Amino acid sequence: MPQIFIDGQPFEARTEQTVMQVADENGIYIPRLCWHPQLSIAGNCRICVVQIEGRSWVEISCNMPVSEGLRVLTDTELVRAHRKATMQFLTLNHPVDCGICDKAGECTLQDYHVAYNGEASISHEPKVVATKFYELSSRITLDNERCILCTRCVRFTREVSQSHALGVLDRGDHSVIRPAGGEGARPLEQDAYSDNIIDICPVGALLSRQFLYKERVWYLKATPSVCPGCARGCTIDIWHRRPEWALKSLDPRHNASISRVTPRDNPAVNGPWVCNKARDLAQLLERPRAHAPMTRGREVGLDAALAAARALIGKARHPVALVSSWASNEELQAFKAAFGARFTCFVKADHQPAEDEVVQDGLLIRADKNPNGDTARALFGDAAPTFAPDTDLVLVWGEGADFARLPRGVPVILLGAFLAPENGHAEVFFPLSVMTERRGHYTNFQGITSAFEACFAPAPGVVHAVQVFEKLALREAVTS
Ligand code: SF4
Ligand code: SF4
Numbered sequence: 001m002p003q004i005f006i007d008g009q010p011f012e013a014r015t016e017q018t019v020m021q022v023a024d025e026n027g028i029y030i031p032r033l034c035w036h037p038q039l040s041i042a043g044n045c046r047i048c049v050v051q052i053e054g055r056s057w058v059e060i061s062c063n064m065p066v067s068e069g070l071r072v073l074t075d076t077e078l079v080r081a082h083r084k085a086t087m088q089f090l091t092l093n094h095p096v097d098c099g100i101c102d103k104a105g106e107c108t109l110q111d112y113h114v115a116y117n118g119e120a121s122i123s124h125e126p127k128v129v130a131t132k133f134y135e136l137s138s139r140i141t142l143d144n145e146r147c148i149l150c151t152r153c154v155r156f157t158r159e160v161s162q163s164h165a166l167g168v169l170d171r172g173d174h175s176v177i178r179p180a181g182g183e184g185a186r187p188l189e190q191d192a193y194s195d196n197i198i199d200i201c202p203v204g205a206l207l208s209r210q211f212l213y214k215e216r217v218w219y220l221k222a223t224p225s226v227c228p229g230c231a232r233g234c235t236i237d238i239w240h241r242r243p244e245w246a247l248k249s250l251d252p253r254h255n256a257s258i259s260r261v262t263p264r265d266n267p268a269v270n271g272p273w274v275c276n277k278a279r280d281l282a283q284l285l286e287r288p289r290a291h292a293p294m295t296r297g298r299e300v301g302l303d304a305a306l307a308a309a310r311a312l313i314g315k316a317r318h319p320v321a322l323v324s325s326w327a328s329n330e331e332l333q334a335f336k337a338a339f340g341a342r343f344t345c346f347v348k349a350d351h352q353p354a355e356d357e358v359v360q361d362g363l364l365i366r367a368d369k370n371p372n373g374d375t376a377r378a379l380f381g382d383a384a385p386t387f388a389p390d391t392d393l394v395l396v397w398g399e400g401a402d403f404a405r406l407p408r409g410v411p412v413i414l415l416g417a418f419l420a421p422e423n424g425h426a427e428v429f430f431p432l433s434v435m436t437e438r439r440g441h442y443t444n445f446q447g448i449t450s451a452f453e454a455c456f457a458p459a460p461g462v463v464h465a466v467q468v469f470e471k472l473a474l475r476e477a478v479t480s
């Protein structure tokens with residue numbers, strides 16, 4: 001284990017480490033733009049320069065191997081001068097349109113300008129004009145004027161998603177990021193992980209088209225959550241309007257909707273990445289909601305619906321339950337405690353792979369498009385749903401049930417969050433909360449449990465599944 005010195009302090013390093021990694025591990029911050037912990041080293045931005053004691057020049061620390069006795073200085077006059085010159089060079093042709101840039105507020109270039117430059121431009125030359133809105137895909141727009149050519153996005157598509165969708169075209173101040181295949185090609189369209197390049201772009205050059213000009217990031221709050229899109233259960237941050245910045249004069253739904261989704265770094269599950277399905281969570285969770293309990297299609301109060309369900313359960317001799325694989329660990333436990341012995345239970349897949357969706361790959365995406373199928377199967381078995389001829393009640397929890405295959409004429413108690421024709425056909429229907437309205441845990445296919453927190457208050461009229469089970473079970477116990 002070589003010992004190195006950073007700013008005079010001794011640190012034990014591992015042979016394969018670089019100076020930047022040792023500094024990171026020991027709380028010494030060295031700026032970086034092109035370096036990313038999950039990508040190969042490009043060494044092109046030059047902001048990470050340090051000085052070796054006794055030398056009169058600077059070198060980049062992201063590509064500097066450690067060696068016994070190495071003595072590095074991270075904050076000398078020479079280092080500061082080089083960082084300042086680098087920042088002036090990087091912003092030479094930058095449009096400085098931070099006022100309309102989605103990255104403003106979380107832009108490394110902004111932060112570094114304040115920290116390492118702090119002066120107005122000294123250039124008297126006109127800026128080189130580049131393409132302002134280049135559509136890389138239906139999801140991502142590229143602003144070449146803001147791009148600092150760090151190549152993080154290019155390396156991501158080569159090394160992580162392996163779509164090889166991007167490259168650098170031309171040289172010098174005419175260099176631009178362009179799609180592989182030439183002008184107009186859209187290879188990113190086939191990259192199921194493409195939106196990660198928006199996160200890792202250190203500036204506002206790669207823009208999410210679904211987020212573009214919709215919000216300023218300082219009005220948003222990130223709530224920890226879990227992507228329910230497949231059995232990987234990637235940890236995510238769901239960004240939504242801060243309560244203290246709630247909009248009062250616009251549609252109030254704006255204050256209770258998902259603005260964007262980003263990965264929450266989790267080395268054990270998804271690292272710093274997610275697939276695009278997580279980014280589209282709003283489309284899944286913000287479908288038209290069911291807001292009222294019903295009996296035979298007629299809206300009733302919750303108590304009336306509970307009474308009707310209780311009566312059905314009370315008289316059933318051979319009830320069957322189709323358990324949701326989107327339910328949280330807590331909800332599954334609550335159902336097991338309340339009705340595990342009363343119903344014959346089968347776990348159903350609430351969601352199947354969509355037609356245009358990657359079913360499974362070697363990076364993150366899993367074929368099981370449900371977040372908690374393994375936990376549900378551990379509690380209720382993995383047999384496929386079957387209905388004995390004497391089945392006299394079916395409880396369907398969540399989506400994905402094939403109603404045409406339920407036994408004919410048998411009453412159905414249905415619990416669901418979204419508007420669906422089946423809601424009105426059920427004997428009793430309960431409108432449930434969605435995961436952004438409650439907290440809970442999912443356990444993924446690796447057996448790793450992750451928590452999700454509530455982002456919003458439950459929509460009016462909806463009820464948590466746990467409350468339904470507890471209320472039903474309570475009265476069952478009293479009446480039996
Ligand atoms: S678009 Fe962003 S990530 Fe890609 S090279 Fe330019 S600055 Fe780097
Ligand atoms: S891999 Fe699965 S859990 Fe992860 S973001 Fe994609 S759909 Fe969600």
Ligand code: FES
Nearest residue numbers: 043045046048062
């Ligand atoms: S971070 Fe080292 S050269 Fe860019």
